[in-house]
Amino acid sequence: MFESLRGHFLIAGCRLKDRNFFKTAVLIVEHSPEGAMGLVINRPSSVSVANALSGHLDLPDTEELVYVGGPVEPAALFILHNAANLDPGEAAVLSSIYVGSSADIFEEVVRSAIADSDIRFRIYSGCAGWGPGQLEGELARGDWMTLKATEDAIFCEDPYQVWDQLLARVYATHRLLPHVTENPELN
Numbered sequence: 001m002f003e004s005l006r007g008h009f010l011i012a013g014c015r016l017k018d019r020n021f022f023k024t025a026v027l028i029v030e031h032s033p034e035g036a037m038g039l040v041i042n043r044p045s046s047v048s049v050a051n052a053l054s055g056h057l058d059l060p061d062t063e064e065l066v067y068v069g070g071p072v073e074p075a076a077l078f079i080l081h082n083a084a085n086l087d088p089g090e091a092a093v094l095s096s097i098y099v100g101s102s103a104d105i106f107e108e109v110v111r112s113a114i115a116d117s118d119i120r121f122r123i124y125s126g127c128a129g130w131g132p133g134q135l136e137g138e139l140a141r142g143d144w145m146t147l148k149a150t151e152d153a154i155f156c157e158d159p160y161q162v163w164d165q166l167l168a169r170v171y172a173t174h175r176l177l178p179h180v181t182e183n184p185e186l187n
Helices: 103-115 134-141 159-173
Strands: 008-012 025-032 035-040 044-048 065-068 072-081 098-100 121-130 144-148
Touching: 008 159, 025 159, 035 065, 035 134, 072 103, 098 103, 103 121, 121 134, 134 144, 144 159
Parallel strands: 065 121
Antiparallel strands: 008 025, 008 144, 025 035, 035 121, 044 065, 072 098, 072 121
């Protein structure tokens, strides 16, 4: 029986050495028997959002960076955002996170975020993709661990810590032994 991982993180296992996914956390935004699509959430690029969208939108230069969403279609841009009212046709990836790829949604979300600090977004170039059965094979091989996605990890202030934090959550939920104590003599 098929179980969709939409709205879950894939956390790269320690033995996964593919340079595209080494120490990554991928948010699965689509998953069906026909395949899966996700966005790597912890790989900021050196390109600013204002620079990336300069030919399309006139935006103030902020510290927002475009993230490398994956090796598939690197010229395609995607946006993850929490503005449900701005993208009513899109189904939520998780309770409060939406993915958009149209120019209208990009402009609406980015401009609204400038005026409203409650609106959060991240822009990704490229995505990760799997054909039918491919992701399931990688999961069976132990390349990935899964965890229900959270908004705080998606919009984490320090994306370089996300993989470690999510890996710690996975280990905590699958713990066989009690927590490590600072003084092992007390065991």
